[in-house]
Amino acid sequence: MAGSVEDVDFSRREIYLRTNERQSQVVSYTNDTRVIVDDKEAPASRIRTGDLVEVRLQETSGGRAVAEFIRVRDSGRARNVTIEGTVERVLSERGVIELRSASGGMTTVYLPQASSDRTEEQFRRMSVGDRVRLEGIWLGDNRFELTGVL
Structure with a gap:
């Protein structure tokens, strides 16, 4: 899934996305989620509102979907x-x-x-x-x- 980050709640470990299909989606992440920013591994705290991201989800043993991988494709800081x-x-x-x-x-x-x-x-x-x-x-x-x- 891909979209634009509308908000990030670091305390709840949730990213609020507007997908490319214009749907709102809440993505949960864990300590095991790989985050890539500028082609380097980074902490989730580097994800910012406005960033364009690509997310790969996986299902946990409890049946919950969490992000396995989040790549920041483009920072929202320099564009409309x-x-x-x-x-x-x-x-x-x-x-x-x-x-x-x-x-x-x-x-x-x-x-x-x-x-x-x-x-x-x-x-x-x-x-x-x-x-x-x-x-x-x-x-x-x-x-x-x-x-x-x-």
């Missing part, structure tokens, strides 16, 4: 990605909203000063409780720069 969620907080004077993903994670979304008039207007119309799809660039953990409203 799409995120979805519910607006939790709006700070329009600062050009900031807080977005809660389906997995419960929070992301701070920033409106750049050089945004188009259309993007700025769409941003200003967002209200608490709105369900939105946004396009932008990951700046770092839980920080996202908006490039468009979908």
Whole structure:
């Protein structure tokens, strides 16, 4: 399976993916899961929101599916990605909203000063409780720069 990482819960050892087929999928991993980043083995903590990953699942003796192998094919840091969620907080004077993903994670979304008039207007119309799809660039953990409203 392949997709884009929407969120990671390291305490629960779960990765929330949006598959290439646009389905939401929760992938569990263990200490035995091999993680490959930049063609080298790495800890699961290197997996970040926005990364494009390839996952191979295996069934445990208890019948549960867990990741045997996770390869980060492309980091989400340098390209436009799409995120979805519910607006939790709006700070329009600062050009900031807080977005809660389906997995419960929070992301701070920033409106750049050089945004188009259309993007700025769409941003200003967002209200608490709105369900939105946004396009932008990951700046770092839980920080996202908006490039468009979908």
